[in-house]
Amino acid sequence: MISANLSAIFYLVSGVLFILALRGLSSPETSRQGNLFGILGMIIAITVTFLSTGNFSNGFIFVIIFILVGGSIGALIAYRIPMTAMPELVAGFHSLVGLAAVFVAISAFSNPEAFNLGSPGNIKLVSLIEMSIGAAVGAITFSGSVIAFLKLQGIMSGSPITFKGQHPLNAIILISIIVLIYLLCSSQSSNLFWILLAASFLIGFLLIIPIGGADMPVVISMLNSYSGWAAAGIGFTLENTALIITGALVGSSGAILSYIMCKGMNRSFFNVILGGFGATEDNGSNSTKEQRPVKSGNAEDAAFLMKNASSVIIVPGYGMAVAQAQHALREMVDTLKKNDIKVSYAIHPVAGRMPGHMNVLLAEANVPYDEVFELEEINNDFVNADVAFVIGANDVTNPIAKTDPQSPIYGMPVLDVEKCKSVLFVKRSLSPGYAGIDNDLFYKENTLMLFADAKKMTEEITKNL
Amino acid sequence: MEIDPIIFRLSIFILSIFVGYYVVWSVTPSLHTPLMSVTNAISSVIIVGAIIAGLSGNSESVFNTSTIFGFLAIALAAINIFGGFLVTQRMLAMYKKKKKDK
Numbered sequence: 001m002i003s004a005n006l007s008a009i010f011y012l013v014s015g016v017l018f019i020l021a022l023r024g025l026s027s028p029e030t031s032r033q034g035n036l037f038g039i040l041g042m043i044i045a046i047t048v049t050f051l052s053t054g055n056f057s058n059g060f061i062f063v064i065i066f067i068l069v070g071g072s073i074g075a076l077i078a079y080r081i082p083m084t085a086m087p088e089l090v091a092g093f094h095s096l097v098g099l100a101a102v103f104v105a106i107s108a109f110s111n112p113e114a115f116n117l118g119s120p121g122n123i124k125l126v127s128l129i130e131m132s133i134g135a136a137v138g139a140i141t142f143s144g145s146v147i148a149f150l151k152l153q154g155i156m157s158g159s160p161i162t163f164k165g166q167h168p169l170n171a172i173i174l175i176s177i178i179v180l181i182y183l184l185c186s187s188q189s190s191n192l193f194w195i196l197l198a199a200s201f202l203i204g205f206l207l208i209i210p211i212g213g214a215d216m217p218v219v220i221s222m223l224n225s226y227s228g229w230a231a232a233g234i235g236f237t238l239e240n241t242a243l244i245i246t247g248a249l250v251g252s253s254g255a256i257l258s259y260i261m262c263k264g265m266n267r268s269f270f271n272v273i274l275g276g277f278g279a280t281e282d283n284g285s286n287s288t289k290e291q292r293p294v295k296s297g298n299a300e301d302a303a304f305l306m307k308n309a310s311s312v313i314i315v316p317g318y319g320m321a322v323a324q325a326q327h328a329l330r331e332m333v334d335t336l337k338k339n340d341i342k343v344s345y346a347i348h349p350v351a352g353r354m355p356g357h358m359n360v361l362l363a364e365a366n367v368p369y370d371e372v373f374e375l376e377e378i379n380n381d382f383v384n385a386d387v388a389f390v391i392g393a394n395d396v397t398n399p400i401a402k403t404d405p406q407s408p409i410y411g412m413p414v415l416d417v418e419k420c421k422s423v424l425f426v427k428r429s430l431s432p433g434y435a436g437i438d439n440d441l442f443y444k445e446n447t448l449m450l451f452a453d454a455k456k457m458t459e460e461i462t463k464n465l
Numbered sequence: 466m467e468i469d470p471i472i473f474r475l476s477i478f479i480l481s482i483f484v485g486y487y488v489v490w491s492v493t494p495s496l497h498t499p500l501m502s503v504t505n506a507i508s509s510v511i512i513v514g515a516i517i518a519g520l521s522g523n524s525e526s527v528f529n530t531s532t533i534f535g536f537l538a539i540a541l542a543a544i545n546i547f548g549g550f551l552v553t554q555r556m557l558a559m560y561k562k563k564k565k566d567k
Contacts, residue, residue: 025492028560049513059527063519070543078551093505103538107518111531114521248481250504253489356497368563
């Protein structure tokens, strides 16, 4: 058994290693080393916990068994998950962190002596406040992430679910959670503890159902942040530095990511959270929509255009992930490169269903990361490029965001695809994207629509090159 | 007057938020997905609380409400730790630079 001071120092060390793990992600070269720091930090934290309890008789064997069972499940998932399913995986993992926080809080509440928090019915006030906040946030993270997971997995419809009185209902539940925490701390009643958990599960569920599929990048980042705050809350209860540091890191990380995602859509955080984007306003305008002419072509035309180009910019979006077209795309680009055509990729901040989604898919298809550019880095290059190849993206290329103040997406940063000499747009139909508005790009003089499945079309083009 | 230890913990917490803020802004956008999976893995350090709960049983019985929830939390956190770090490793291994010979 090691002293409390020594173990606190070790927890601090593992907290610092976690900071280094995130620091490593500032560039792909240092990132792998960063991940190792993270693993090392985790090993230190777990080892120190065993040593500081010094209790290897009661239940030790079960602890090991459960670590091994959970660990094998986790490892199996990590190796088998396809890269396109990464958003679902992350949402699923968030739910587990949330539920683990709830379970630890239940443990601490039912046996406070084990954690030096007082005795049942007489828990230290500060600890009880920290514990109930940790448990409530954990429960919200859990049920919210489950809904996000179901929506991403397609088990639940991705369209927003709204009903009358939704916002007042949510407000009432949120207020009652605060009241419950207050009552719980003054009465120490275990019944109130269970009611608090139930109310938190309910509000997590209600908060996420009105948010639509394409807003998932914000939701996932937000839940990431919540899981951090839940961990920090439990860290305060357990007086554990590693947990407090990690909780703060993860909490601010998720908050920054949600901010970046909101900015990428030019929407406020509350606008996204309150939900129902595009569900109300476009119903009336659909009937007045006039038929405008579009130019459509086939793989041969596309191959001809690209063969005669000297530079091509690829604009991938969620549709590419759905069609699993990233490998076919890479093959097409390889052929282009053989013909001395310069190719780069342009990624919009909210392309895909989670932050960085497109980058991972391209990396999976062996696209070197120094050919992949963010919006600000590449937007000025569209003017000089010969061909823009839009595959699976839609709203993020809509020039209306720059021109029409009436449009719901006005002010959103978009890729200046229309400035290219010609635009190839792979899409299955002319249907509008998530924002529910027509894309002006379809009707431009220099746009050629390629109506097909993204993967099939890309393969066809490669054959024709 | 002695300072309550909770103030120290609060200080660590607030300072860590600032550290997190600056560190995460320096993360390159192309690595945002690995960032999420690795934050997932490290937030599962909550397993330390679960282990304390799991080891709290007495010699008469290993199982009571507290330890059972502890064991369950251990399993959940372990899924996340192994899954999170390994999937991050898998993703990061895919990020490659352009080959020199083109």
